[in-house]
Amino acid sequence: MKQTDSFLSNGFVIFDEIYTMDEVENVLRQINLANSDKDTFRKSEDLFAIRQFLKEVPSAIDAVFNDNLKAILSQILGDKYFVVKSIYFDKPQTSNWYVSYHQDLTISVDKKVSLNGFDLWTTKQNQFAVQPPLNILQNVVTVRIHLDDTDENNGALRVIPKSHLKGVYRPETIDWTFEKEVSCNVSKGGIMLMKPLLLHSSGRTTNNRQRRVIHIEFSNQELPTELNWAERINLC
Template identity: 30%
Template sequence: MSIDDDLASNVCVSRLNQNGFALLPSPFTAEELDQITADLTVAIAESQRDGESIRTRAGAAYAARNVLSVYPAVAQVWRKSSLVDLLLEVLGAHCGLVRVLYFDKPPEKTWSLPWHKDLTIAVREHVAASGRYEKPTLKAGVPHVEAPLDLLQQMLTLRIHLDDVDAANGALQVLPGSHKTGKAAASGTPHLVACRRGDVLAMRPLLSHASGESAAETRRHRRILHLEFAATPQLEEGFAWQLFQSVT
């Protein structure tokens, strides 16, 4: 790692600690982004008939869970040295990938998302009642629970943008510093995360975030790969990650 890389990493970690998010310039080439987008588009289209994992509106896919089963290559495409180094510095040597989601706001099929924090994790199965793992649900056929606070504080999300994103196509809004309020709702001045294609948003799951609808006149997608990482491969009280792929 060069001195410049060290400085960039330090700035990113500082911003994550202070604000709960940091925007990283694209580590991908244009050709890599073209290939990822093309392969993912084909995989999503071929899997639209599976209503459990691909969510559609008027024929347009706008979200997918269990992305690894639809597009297995996603397990490798994110593995850029700058991203791996950041994950190891923030989460430690034993961290791993635990969930991959996909979101789009197709032209003329837009949607919005209210303010919230990401509190649920995907697990292998629901086990006996727990005081720490709460509110069991099924999402796309996969068991989920609300995770304990200390676990969520040791997680990091990387959002890879496959399109230029701004207010016109429903960019994410965040409340800087809201990850410090735990699971509780936060208040503050929203910050719009505009970014270029290929840029990666690193964010804590406890950061309050929302997104508005795309502008009526837009013809642009807002395609995002959303990857969640955790510091430890082990959960407690009989629970296990539905997926854990070590970063190292």
């Protein structure tokens, strides 16, 4: 089965060696130079994160979007895809932070308006988030760029294959007699592609190794005329 077919069937796929070690170090260098005093930067003992990452660290864009990544995105999304969200996560070596099973059910938009099928509005860092109709979520592709070797001992994602095909799937209803869990181990310089509706979780760090990941969501679908993607970056 081709990797793209596996992605559509299982809801995730891993590609190794998308970035050279020099490219990874270049991305990290741009992150380290960024001004971390803004509200979009979250700093704690368990996690350092940058929301709206590509807007806050635009110098990283050229390094992130190398030819390898663009070729994979074009194969899956065609030639008119764009960024709709980006976050940087740094889980330190001693992090006790974990995330239980969930789906990514919201998108970031520029304003709050009353639209049929757009529900559960929230606001964070002066940015609106909303749960859109299912067809919009089904069209989003998430890329997780791994800047460190990552396995089940330092927070690799655990996923339930094919769960993205079941619509909104509440974690409390998971039937573990039927479902299986997979740990998505990714080497430094590799990427993981996933569908936001895929049930996924992340465990605590137990091996004293850092885990840094850039999470970028893409779409090729326009929103209703009343709304805009808040973090949209056109790449094509």
